[in-house]
Amino acid sequence: MFHNFLVTTEHRDFLRFLWHEDNDISKPLIDYHMNVHVFGNSPSPAVATYGLRKAVEKAETDVQDFIYRNFYVDDGLISCRTSEEAVDLLVRTQRILHDNGKLRLHKFSSNNREVLDSFPQSELAKDLCNLDLCNDTLPMHRSLGLSWDIETDRFTFCTCKDKKPFTRRGILSVINGLYDPLGFAVPVVLKGKLLMKEILSSTNSLDWDDPVPELFKKPWDVWVQSLTELEQVCIPRQYSDHSYTDSNVRLVHVFCDASKDAIGAVAYLQLFRPAGPEPTLSFLLGKGKLAPNGGSTIPRMELCAAVLGVEVADIIKEQLGIPSECFRFYTDSQIVLGYLTNTTRRFYVYVSNRVKRIHSASSPRQWTHVATEQNPADLATRSVSATQLSNSMWLTGPPCEILTKTLPEPLSCFPLVEPQNDCEIRPEVTCIKVQMDDVKPVNHKIGSERFLRFSTWESLVRGIKILKQFIYTFLKQSDIDSSEAY
Known part of the structure; x- marks a missing residue:
């Protein structure tokens, strides 16, 4: 071109x-x-x-x-x-x-x-030019990197059969050979990425083409062999039998979850038709990421999963043109819900920046709680085998009753969880205002005009401290009443 x-x-x-x-x-x-x-x-x-x-x-x-x-x-x-x-x-x-x-x-x-x-x-x-379209079966077709079975109108996976050497370069090649832009196989791929992370972190001294210790070979081979089962996974190209354009209501449900190893987010499209049958639910987009090597607590990871959820929502808004008010967000972390609905306390920088990012793409009223066992994103954080993927909640979606009963709840339902023990929440600061009484003689007043002699707040506090120390020492050395001294 x-x-x-x-x-x-x-x-x-x-x-x-x-x-x-x-x-x-x-x-x-x-x-x-x-x-x-x-x-x-x-x-x-x-x-x-x-x-x-x-x-x-x-x-x-x-x-x-x-x-x-x-x-x-x-x-x-x-x-x-x-x-x-x-x-x-x-x-x-x-x-x-x-x-x-x-x-x-x-x-x-x-x-x-x-x-x-x-x-x-x-x-x-090219693969259709010499076919008899009336009798021949339509072939598998590659479309923007995805394997598309034209005959059945389903997406599937074609895994590489070439055996890669058990080196750092070979391991990375296998992982990068799985092209999955829509996230159909995120729970399977993250398992491989976790193994790769463990192997690479334990072999920093090795060159990219040096053999990796046999200690890691068995779990790696088991995972690589399981990838052939992905070829049996078929995902319908159509979102639903309902027409997308004829649906009078379109809702997108975004689920988020995290563990010590990974974070995940997955979105589903729910289509309603006027006076039609039950609404349909279909997989839309999924994403997963590995956790950093250290320094991240579970509440922080859950908050990062919520950020990943709104990033997924932003992609869907841009590509499908669905307005923001048609999105619902779900997490199983009460701590994150408390962060998002909080209006009284301030956070330290890490939490504050991520809460701000989430608020920029969603309203706190769009967030609600879901039980862990009913959260599809939980599968991304603990992974599933390729044989279980087709019937897993990751592709089929959560139970429909979860979506119908979890409407936006009042913000008061999600208070901060033990704010006095949460190291991400800044301590409360109490401010006291002192007003001088004009009834007393002028010579008993400190006079705020004296504060002008100090260039900074720290120097003013230091001056008041020195003055109080002087008064305390003076009172100990004399018989003057403390009120008269002040």
């Missing part, structure tokens, strides 16, 4: 390279420069994205929305209500890109055979 966009003449010298004249290695090297943007150059993706959007800036709204919101560089992914609507959108976009930018939109793939039949074989994806 990058070769479709010319480099301006004055910038071509930045893309110079040396090669033999006339591509003949017997001839001397000469200077060449690229006239088009090339792969491997950092600005190329941004230039291509800008050019793609520029080509449709005067197009219809739906075409602009398709290019602006549903393209990642040169790959587009969109869902339409009917095959006719999909074909119409693609044909119009194809024509506009060609007319305005000489860009060819092709390599189409779809789970609907009517859409595929609407385009010539040369316009279809």
Whole structure:
């Protein structure tokens, strides 16, 4: 795609390279420069994205929305209500890109055979070009890194069968080979990351290609072998049988949890139809992170999980356009709920910054409590095996009765938990105001004008302290009454 966009003449010298004249290695090297943007150059993706959007800036709204919101560089992914609507959108976009930018939109793939039949074989994806669409089974397709079974319209995983060496580099390669942008397999992947963390922290003296001690080999091999079970996990591409656009109410439920090892957050979409059947609940997005090496208490980890929850919510707001008031947040930590609903006490910096981040994306009234055993995010913090993932609460969601009864509760239901013993809460400071009585003679008054002689509060306090010490010493050495002395 990058070769479709010319480099301006004055910038071509930045893309110079040396090669033999006339591509003949017997001839001397000469200077060449690229006239088009090339792969491997950092600005190329941004230039291509800008050019793609520029080509449709005067197009219809739906075409602009398709290019602006549903393209990642040169790959587009969109869902339409009917095959006719999909074909119409693609044909119009194809024509506009060609007319305005000489860009060819092709390599189409779809789970609907009517859409595929609407385009010539040369316009279809490479693995669909030679198929008999009437009789052949549609193949597995890679879409933005995900394995998409077109025939069943489900996402699945394709794990690498190549055996990696048991070295630090090989371990990192296996972990990074699991591409899971939506977080379907977070509880499984975090188990591997925990093992990797333990191995790397115990082998700091080893080089990246040195063999790792056999002590860690057995648990690592068990986990790697379990990854093949991920190929049996299938997640429907559709959120629900209900139409997303026809749903009159859309709610997003975000669950958060933490342990000493990891934090996790997962979101589910609940769709309601007017006068229709029961609402549906579907997996939306999940994320998990390992805990830092030290210095984090469980309340701090629970608060970080809540921050991760609002970060997940921000992604969903941007991508699906769901308003903030349609989100509900759940945590099993009473301490975190006390932090979020507090209006009377102040926190130290760590807690204060994270509470501020959560308040910037949600209201305290959107947060409520959920029992640990009913919290799907708990699975991310203690991990599950690949064989258990399909039927786990992580993918299926919590019981529906939890979502119907946990409405926003009064803020008074979540007070601070033992604030007198919480090291994250600043101690209360009592301020006392003293007012001088004008009835007494003027010479018995200290006079606030004397405070002007001090440049700082500390020096004023120090001066008052010295004065009191002097009065106390004077009283011990004389028979004057203390009231007369003051």
